[in-house]
Amino acid sequence: MKPKFTPPVPGKPRLTTSAMIASIAAEGQATKPAPFGHALVELARTRPDIVGMTADLGKYTDLHIFAKAYPDRFYQMGMAEQLLFGAAGGLASEGFTPFATTYAVFASRRAYDFIHQTIAEEDRDVKIVAALPGLTSGYGPSHQAAEDLALFRAMPNMVVVDPCDALDTEQATAAIAAHKGPAYMRLLRGNVPLVLDAYDYRFELGKAKLIRDGRDVLVISSGILTMRVLEAAKLLEKDGISIGVLHCPTIKPLDVETIRREAGKSGRLVIVAENHTEIGGLGEAVARDLMLSGIHPTFRHIALPDEFLGAGALPTLHDRYGISTEAIAASIKGWLG
C-alpha cells in the first residue's frame, strides 16, 4: 500500500537529499578525491595489460580519471551491462586485465549470469568495481545494492572486497590487480572519507585487521560500517564501554583464522556490522564459521533488514535502518544492558 502524505512538522526542516549520489562523508571529515581512479592510473603505468571499461558510468565510478590519463586503454560500452561483462571476459581471454565499472545493482542483479559464465566460470582476470554498494544511495531500491555481497559470495572463484575509506580503496585496488582471477570490489567514489590513516593499518587481501582492541565488545565489520563503528566506539568510551574493532574488508576468502582467534577470547559480546542485508553477507559468513569451529560467544548482527529500503536522505535512512554512528552506539549500549 502506498504511504499517506506526512505533513510537515513546524520548525523541523526536512532533509532534502534523496539524490542518487549522496556523500557518505560527515561534515568536516577529511576526504580524498577519487581514490580508485587515481590508484588505477598509478597501477596502469607499470601494467600495460590493465584496461578500463564502463557502461555509461565512467564519471560516477571515478573511471573518468583513468579514461583521461589513458584514452586509448578505455572502452565505453554504452548502457549495456551484460555486454560490458561479456566483453570484459573476452578481453581477459586475450590477456588483458579489465577493470569494469558500473553500479553495484547492475553488476549484481542485471549482469549476474554474464559474470558467472564469462568471468567466474572461466576464471578470467576481470576486476568488477561497483559503486553505490549496500545502502549508499537514497534513490530507492533501484539503486540500493543491499544484497551484492551475498550474490558475489555465492559465485565460485570470486574474491569479494568491501573497503572502508579512501586509504582502503587505494590499497585494495592494487591488491585485486595483483591477484590472479576475478574480483568484485565495492566502490566508494567522489570525495571519500579518510579514516584509517590514523591507525597502524594496511590493506592485505584475505586479511582481517584489528584496528583497536577492547575489553567488553568485539565488532567485526567491513566497508563504511568500520568507520561508523570506530566513531561509535569513541562515543561509548565516555560510558566506560571498551570496544575492539576487527576490520574485515575481504568478505571472500574470509580470514577465519583471525576471526576465530579474536572471537574466541572469552567474555566479549561479538557483533558483526555490515552495510548489507542481514541475509548472506559477512554476518552469516562469520556466524557459520564460528558455529562450525565450536566458538559460541553471545552474538549480535547490525545489518539492513530483509525488506525493500526507502527513498530519502541518506542520514535519515542510516538512522532508520540502524547503521548510523548514533544508532550503532545505541544498539550496543542496549545489548550490554
Next chain:
Amino acid sequence: MAELPNKSLADRAYHIRRNAVLMGEVQGQGYIAQALDIADVLAVAYFHAMRYRPEDPEWEGRDRFLLSNGHYAIALYAALIEAGIIPENELETYGSDDSRLPMSGMAQYTPGMEMSGGSLGIGLSIAVGKCLGLKRKGSSSFVYTLFSDGELDEGSVWEAILSAAHHKLDNLIAIVDINNMQADGPSTQMMGFEPLKEKLEAFGWFTQRIDGNDLDAVVAAFDAAKAHPGPQPRMIIADTLMGKGVPFLETRDKSHFIRVDAHEWQLALQALDAGRSA
C-alpha cells in the same frame, strides 16, 4: 588455412556428420539435428576459412571460433575431431563421466573450445571483447562466432550487435544458424525476427544471407566476409535444414532434442553414406 590432407569440403562435411551421429549414439539422444544442419558451415570454417594449428590449439596466431550455442557442442566436437584437434577415440566418451566432451560446450574442458556456452545469448558479447583485445595486440586474427536463431530473442545479442558496429569490429565474422527451430517450436513463431538481413544492415553490419547447406554458397560467403574492405562487422545468415543428410530426421517434427531408437543409428549412418555416393 592449416596444412591438411587434400580432402574435398563435401568429404569433410560427411565426416563431421558421421562423427556427430556416432556421438549421438553414445547417448541415444541429443542435438543431432542441429549438428547435421550446421556441418557444412563448420566444414567451410575449419577446412577453408580459418587459420589454426591442430597440434597447438592455443596458438596465438589462430583465428578464434566461439560457440555461443553451447548445445551445438556435438557438432563442434565432430569438426574438431575431423580437424585433428581432438583424437578420434575420444568420440565414444561424449557426454559421459570424466569426458572432455560434455554435452554443453565449456572452455575449461575441451581443446579448441574458446568459451563456455549453454546460457544462450552470451557469445557475441565475448566476441566483442576478443575483437577489441586482438586489435589492441595488433593481431590479424578473425573471431568467428556461431549462434542460433533462438538467441536472437535475447536482448544481450542486440547489445553486442550495436556494440560491434559502434567499435568497427571488422575482425568479427558472426554466423547465425536459421534452422527455424527452438525448444518450444519454430523460431519465427516464438519471436519474429524477420526481415533479419535488413535489420542487421540497418544496425551497420556487412550482411549476407545464404543457403547454409550449399557448400559453394558457404565458401563464397566466408570469402566475401573476410575480404570485405569496410570497417563493418560481418554477419552470415545461414538458412539450414534440421537433420540435413538423414531424410528421416529432416522430416521429424520434434527435432530440437531428439531421441533416436537403437536401430535407427545404423540407418542414419547408411543415409549419410548413400548421400555421399549420390
